[in-house]
Amino acid sequence: MRPTLYDYVLSPSCYKARLMAALVGSELESVAVDFHPGGDHRKPEFLMLNPAGTLPVLTHGGLILTETTAMLVYLVRLAGRCEWLGGEDPASAARVQQWLAFSARLTASLGLARLHDMLGRPADIDAARWAGTLCLRELESALVENRLLGEDFLAGNAPTVADVACFPYVMLAPDGGVSLDPYPAIRAWTRRIRALPGFVEMPGIHRLHDLRPEPGEAEAAA
Amino acid sequence: MASVCGTLEVAVWRSASGRVAAWVDRCPHRGMRLSHGFVRGEMLSCIYHGWRFDGAGRCRKIPAHPDLDPPETIRTQSLACLDAQGVIWIASEAPAVAPPDLGNVVPLRSLTFEAGIDAVAAMTGEVPDRSLLRLDAHGPVPPLVLLLQALGPGRSAVHALAAPTGTGALVAASRALEDFRRRTEAQGIAA
Amino acid sequence: MTLPAAAIDEWYPVAMAPDRPLRPDQETTLLGERVRVLLDGQEPRVEANDGRNLPVIVRHGHVWTSLGAPKHDLFAIPEGEQPGRRLVECGAIRVRCSPLRAVENFLDIAHFPFVHTDILGSEPHTEVNRYEVRIREEVDEVWATKVTFYQPQAAKSAQGGITTEYMYRVPHPTCSVLYKTCPPRPGEWDIITLFVQPLEEDLCQVWPWMALFDDQTPQADLIQFQQMIFLQDRSILENQIPRLLPLDPGMEMPTRADLTSVAYRRWLKKRGYHYGAQLVAA
Numbered sequence: 147m148r149p150t151l152y153d154y155v156l157s158p159s160c161y162k163a164r165l166m167a168a169l170v171g172s173e174l175e176s177v178a179v180d181f182h183p184g185g186d187h188r189k190p191e192f193l194m195l196n197p198a199g200t201l202p203v204l205t206h207g208g209l210i211l212t213e214t215t216a217m218l219v220y221l222v223r224l225a226g227r228c229e230w231l232g233g234e235d236p237a238s239a240a241r242v243q244q245w246l247a248f249s250a251r252l253t254a255s256l257g258l259a260r261l262h263d264m265l266g267r268p269a270d271i272d273a274a275r276w277a278g279t280l281c282l283r284e285l286e287s288a289l290v291e292n293r294l295l296g297e298d299f300l301a302g303n304a305p306t307v308a309d310v311a312c313f314p315y316v317m318l319a320p321d322g323g324v325s326l327d328p329y330p331a332i333r334a335w336t337r338r339i340r341a342l343p344g345f346v347e348m349p350g351i352h353r354l355h356d357l358r359p360e361p362g363e364a365e366a367a368a
Numbered sequence: 369m370a371s372v373c374g375t376l377e378v379a380v381w382r383s384a385s386g387r388v389a390a391w392v393d394r395c396p397h398r399g400m401r402l403s404h405g406f407v408r409g410e411m412l413s414c415i416y417h418g419w420r421f422d423g424a425g426r427c428r429k430i431p432a433h434p435d436l437d438p439p440e441t442i443r444t445q446s447l448a449c450l451d452a453q454g455v456i457w458i459a460s461e462a463p464a465v466a467p468p469d470l471g472n473v474v475p476l477r478s479l480t481f482e483a484g485i486d487a488v489a490a491m492t493g494e495v496p497d498r499s500l501l502r503l504d505a506h507g508p509v510p511p512l513v514l515l516l517q518a519l520g521p522g523r524s525a526v527h528a529l530a531a532p533t534g535t536g537a538l539v540a541a542s543r544a545l546e547d548f549r550r551r552t553e554a555q556g557i558a559a
Numbered sequence: 560m561t562l563p564a565a566a567i568d569e570w571y572p573v574a575m576a577p578d579r580p581l582r583p584d585q586e587t588t589l590l591g592e593r594v595r596v597l598l599d600g601q602e603p604r605v606e607a608n609d610g611r612n613l614p615v616i617v618r619h620g621h622v623w624t625s626l627g628a629p630k631h632d633l634f635a636i637p638e639g640e641q642p643g644r645r646l647v648e649c650g651a652i653r654v655r656c657s658p659l660r661a662v663e664n665f666l667d668i669a670h671f672p673f674v675h676t677d678i679l680g681s682e683p684h685t686e687v688n689r690y691e692v693r694i695r696e697e698v699d700e701v702w703a704t705k706v707t708f709y710q711p712q713a714a715k716s717a718q719g720g721i722t723t724e725y726m727y728r729v730p731h732p733t734c735s736v737l738y739k740t741c742p743p744r745p746g747e748w749d750i751i752t753l754f755v756q757p758l759e760e761d762l763c764q765v766w767p768w769m770a771l772f773d774d775q776t777p778q779a780d781l782i783q784f785q786q787m788i789f790l791q792d793r794s795i796l797e798n799q800i801p802r803l804l805p806l807d808p809g810m811e812m813p814t815r816a817d818l819t820s821v822a823y824r825r826w827l828k829k830r831g832y833h834y835g836a837q838l839v840a841a
Contacts, residue, residue: 155783156790178779182786183575183650186779264793266653266764287546290477294538320794323655327370328480328525349790352415353676355406360420361683363409377800396812399799416795417669418685431685432669432816442812 148173149206149221152195154181156264158257158314159214160202161348166218166310168346170225174204182265215246218307232306241301245308251281252315259322260315271323278324282332285316289331298338305342313339318350370403372519373447373458379403380449380456383410387423390458392445395419396427402444455515455527468500473513473529477542481549483556485516485524491552503548508540522556562590566834567627569732572754572766574622575648577603588758590626590834620648620768621754634700634730638738639750639770647778649767649785651756656796657835658733658757659804659827661765664792665735665753666727666819668708674791677711684709687816694826701729701826703819714749715776715784717742729823732832733757744772751785760835761802765789803837810837 151167151174153160167174179201180186188199196203196212204211204220211217222230232242255277262269288300300308317336319326326333339345340354347353370393371378379393379402387410393401400416407413411428413420419442420429427442448462454475457467481488492501492514503512515527526549530541573587574596585596594613595606605613605624616623616633623633639646654661664670669687671680690706706725713723726738726748733755738748750770755763767785805811806828813821827836 155787178777178783180779180782183648184779184782263655264653264790266651283546287542290542291539294535294542320797330369330478333369347676349787350794352404352674352791352794355413355415355418355673355676356408358408358682360408360411361685394800397814398811399801399805400795401798401800404794404798413673415673417667418673418682430814431672431682432687433814434683434686436814 147207148175149204149224150175150177152177152179152192152201152203152205154179154187154201156349157181157201158260158318158348159200159253161314162214162310163202163204163217163221164348165314165346166221166230166307169305169310169342169344170222170227170230171344172221172225215249215307215311218246218310222307229304230306230310232301232308238302242306242308245300246311248281248284249308249311249315252278252312255281256315256319256322256324259324260318261322263322275322275324278319278322282316282319282324282326282329285312286329286331289335293331299335305339309335309339314348314351321350370401371458371525372517373460374518376447376460377401378447378458379405379412380458381405381407381412383407383412383423385410386451388449388451388456389423389425390447390449390456391421391425392447394445396442396444454529470500470513470529472531474532476512476528476530476538477545478525478527479545479549480519481524481526481552482522483524483552484522485518487556488514488516488524488526488552491548491555506544508537509544510537510541512541512545562626563831563833564627565732565831566590566757568625568629569627570616570623570625570629570633571733572621572756573605573624574603575650575766576617576620576622577601587756587764589624590757591759592626594624594626596622619752619754620646621766634734636736636750636752636770638748641747641770643772644750644770645773645778645781647769647771647781647785649769649782649789651764651766652786652789652793653758653762653764654793654796655762655802656799657761657803658755658763659835660796660799660802661755661763662729662733662735662753663804663820663823664796665737666703666729666823667817668706668725669816670792670795671708671710674795675788679710679713679788680708681711689815690818692818692822694822698730699830701727701819701822703727703822706819713740714742714771714773715780716773727819729826732827732830732834733763741772743775747772749773757834763835801837803835806833806836806838 151163153176187201193199204217232238255274258269259274259278261267262271297303299305369380371380377393378390380390382388393403395402395414397419400414404415405412411420411422418431419427421444422428425444425446427438430436430438448459450457453470501514505511510531510533513529517525519525528545571589593608597604603622605615607613613624618633672682672685688707692703694701704726707722710723711720713721723740728736735753737751741747741749752768754766757763806824
């Protein structure tokens with residue numbers, strides 16, 4: 147039996163679970179929850195499942211998960227793809243945790259700005275954007291340093307759950323009026339993630355058409 | 369990628385063989401930013417309708433009409449563009465002089481400052497000359513060359529290059545640049 | 560700024576109809592003015608900033624109002640009344656673009672392979688076949704007919720790729736109705752509309768609405784399919800330069816695939832509808 151994802155197509159957090167499953171080659175059952183305009187995540191039936199009223203929710207057998215980072219770890223272990231959890235040594239394991247925690251700051255800043263600009267939710271938009279900008283500057287600097295050390299991803303030379311946890315809200319920052327133009331290292335990192343085998347998009351993140359051959363030139367190029 | 373040249377918004381891209389080009393960031397068809405486009409081989413395609421442009425900015429393919437040979441008049445607006453010393457230089461018209469000799473340096477990183485280039489230059493204690501500044505070595509930080517690019521009235525990009533050195537010193541230089549940015553921006557808030 | 564009558568004396572959507580999950584007492588913006596949508600029992604009322612009551616129509620799943628005095632009724636969609644149709648309100652999505660650019664994008668099919676990849680279009684099926692466009696003078700509407708396009712997943716109910724047929728209708732400067740091949744019921748048209756509420760000249764709120772023949776798909780899935788499609792367009796719409804729609808030729812370069820947009824721009828110009836438009840090439 148496959149895990150079931152209570153899902154909203156425009157939610158970057160729900161997308162993290164979909165992306166993680168796709169990257170480790172797993173499939174999920176999906177139940178669409180009418181977050182907008184219906185507000186079904188605040189209705190009694192949904193609150194029975196998740197009293198916090200947040201999306202996504204992942205259920206599997208008797209297990210109910212309501213925190214996205216926990217879902218990422220679960221999907222990785224379930225698929226037996228533990229390389230996505232990062233290295234076993236203390237520093238590598240801690241670096242992954244560091245970025246998983248950081249991802250919550252992205253949600254609270256860039257995610258809030260996006261909800262404001264896209265769905266008209268109330269927010270102190272200038273404060274949300276500036277908090278998001280500070281997060282992006284931290285991320286940019288970390289990625290510059292990683293590149294100097296010869297590392298392509300957040301917690302080393304291979305992608306981990308940390309990258310999946312941080313990628314969606316970063317990539318969708320422009321939805322909330324925060325441009326990615328000032329961050330070349332971030333843009334290069336998002337391209338590396340988008341080029342991973344099994345990668346799937348969500349609305350607002352376009353297909354990396356660069357990777358496909360031009361129709362009519364396919365054979366010539368190969 | 370998107371950049372700015374004076375008041376022009378610019379798309380800068382590199383082809384598979386390494387050629388760089390800079391165009392006004394606007395597809396002639398429906399005004400979509402070309403910096404959102406995609407590169408296949410030696411051509412850039414607009415993300416909106418896939419109109420495909422060669423390195424000289426001429427439209428070579430309109431996917432909605434695959435059999436049409438696009439007229440020569442359909443082209444992007446090109447800027448002068450040069451790839452030299454690890455830096456891409458752009459100008460609205462090709463300048464008579466070559467970019468300055470930066471000496472023995474390698475690219476480190478580019479940062480955006482919420483401060484105009486004059487404010488950035490003032491923080492280094494140097495008068496901006498061709499927007500090129502030098503920062504002397506400090507402790508573990510190697511000597512740096514800073515290229516300043518105006519992005520708008522209160523915004524600039526700082527492209528930093530460093531004398532070749534070890535990884536640890538380059539990481540220290542990257543952190544020194546962030547410290548420099550914090551101090552520069554704080555100065556603006558205080559003023 | 561003084562608004563032209565063509566924009567003032569027009570109906571615009573400002574909320575979902577009250578029999579839908581509606582948050583009453585909502586404040587919103589119309590043509591730069593703050594307005595409030597209130598509920599008197601089940602009756603929606605719209606109040607302007609200065610306290611005056613604005614005219615109201617409840618139709619096509621939404622509450623419509625006007626800052627002026629429209630001389631015409633709000634357009635009808637007779638096919639939407641057919642029994643057996645599922646009516647689907649999708650809520651509002653805000654976009655930093657001209658309301659007219661949002662409509663023009665809705666009328667465009669050539670972008671499907673690049674923006675709605677593997678759903679509404681895919682390479683190498685990029686060709687736009689000849690179709691017919693005319694301004695129907697008797698009803699003062701733009702119509703595009705016999706539009707066909709190969710689509711990998713035309714609708715939530717579609718199984719695999721099909722060549723879809725489209726008809727586009729523009730009965731209103733900021734609204735369009737799309738009639739589209741209905742996978743489960745050949746011979747009938749699915750109806751997908753785009754109702755655009757102009758907040759400002761370069762900021763709008765889009766209210767997609769559908770009237771479909773589909774007994775199978777859960778409501779939430781239908782809504783999310785439509786929201787997915789529209790959100791794929793949003794990052795395009797927010798990155799067109801200039802933000803306002805250029806009505807004069809010269810600024811942008813249409814091809815045969817853009818005949819609907821050419822007619823739409825001409826029609827706007829003829830009606831004097833310039834809110835969200837740029838008249839002189841900058």
